[in-house]
Amino acid sequence: MPVELTERQAYLALNALPGIGPVALNRLLEGHDGDPRAVLSADRRRLETLLGGSPAAATAVRDWRAHFDPQREEDRMARSGVDFISPGEPGFPALLEEIGDPPVGLYRKGNYRFDNPCVAVVGSRRATPYGQSVAKRLGTELARLGFCVVSGLARGVDTAAHEGALSAGGRTAAVMGTGIDIIYPPENLGLYRRIAEAGAVLSEFPFGRAADGDSFAMRSRVVSGICEAVVVVESDLWGGAMTTAKFAGEQGRLLFAVPGRIDQSTSAGSNQLIRDGATLLTRVEDVLQEIQYLGGLRAAPVGGPGAAEAEALAGLGQEEARILYHLRGGQPWTPADLASRSGISPAATGAALTLLESKGFVSRNPDGSYAAGA
Secondary structure, eight states: OOOOSOHHHHHHHHHTOTTOOHHHHHHHHHTTTTOHHHHHTOOHHHHHHHTTSOHHHHHHHHTGGGTOOHHHHHHHHHHHTOEEEOTTSTTSOGGGGGSSSOOSOEEEESOOOOOSOEEEEEOOTTOOHHHHHHHHHHHHHHHHTTOEEEEOOOTTHHHHHHHHHHHTTOOEEEEOSSOTTOOSSGGGHHHHHHHHHHSEEEESSOTTOOOOHHHHHHHHHHHHHHOSEEEEOSOOTTSHHHHHHHHHHHHTOEEEEOOOOTTOGGGHHHHHHHHTTOEEOSSHHHHHHHHHHTTOOOOOOSSSHHHHHHHHHTTOOHHHHHHHHHTTTSOOBOHHHHHHHHTOOHHHHHHHHHHHHHTTSEEEOTTSOEEEOO
16 A cells, blocks of 8 residues: 655655665665655565565665654754755756666755756865865856856865855855765854855755765765766875765766875875876866867856956957857857957957867857857
8 A cells, every 4th residue: 555655755765764775775766666655665575576685675664664754854854944856856966867876865955956067076175275275266267167066065175166166156066975954064054054045055865864984975976976077186095085086987977186296195096096097187178178079068157257257267368258158148140240249359259269169169150150069
């Protein structure tokens, strides 16, 4: 007999099952036509079959009421301004649905719907001043270009990346390795609140879930799963950022690493990633060029003049940046139209378009007009 729960309550209950990971949870859902209520009311034999013959896991599903109260969880969510989104629902990051072990749902504080491409900036909690400076600059420049900057709210590189994105008035998302009500580190409470206002704070864990080794590894796969690319700024050989890099490779994401000093332990992991094939990153244009090469994906820049300045930071001159900004909406324009709209002379407009076309930022149509993207 079906369990008398709303679909969201059933997802919440599934998500809170102890000792059952996302791969097994997705297998259970697939075996019950994606209906979480059918999973919770399934007979033990079918559960054991889908769970690889594990009586303990099947018991955990059958006894879900003993360790989870969906109404209590919903009350907590309402008091905290948190919602819960599942794959396929508006706001659930589309790329995250494509990985092999997506979460069955995400707690979300903040209204950002992940409609812009995302880039992760991750690294050491013990970041050097150099690492923090690089992370903040990357966060700023990526946000100005319209990317959502994703990180983990941790000390060091994560904090700097979030701060950079916020300073540009852009989007940023924090993925937590705890329940969404446990802010760690505690000194980042103010940053947590600012991220929720400008973007989103995410967690796949129920309220009250403390951090452990498993939760941080699970968080890393979500960070990379959301993103088109992952940038490792500083990391030692065994840091959490290296786990995120590993997931990025498994998920087919672009992987970048910022080179560091050879005598600095917090750069040992980053330097090893470069040696093992990660793309060396020294400026934000390196990310843009790789993304452009792999399909022309371009984010919409934040603001008008600020966007042009950001494009200049990415290696374009001011005139090229202004021309590109006026092509952002997808509407093709003739060189004469662009000269008039941008205030740049016709000769300089033609030169800028030639350069942008050579770099793959724009394409020329048969009628002589230009459009963004190759």
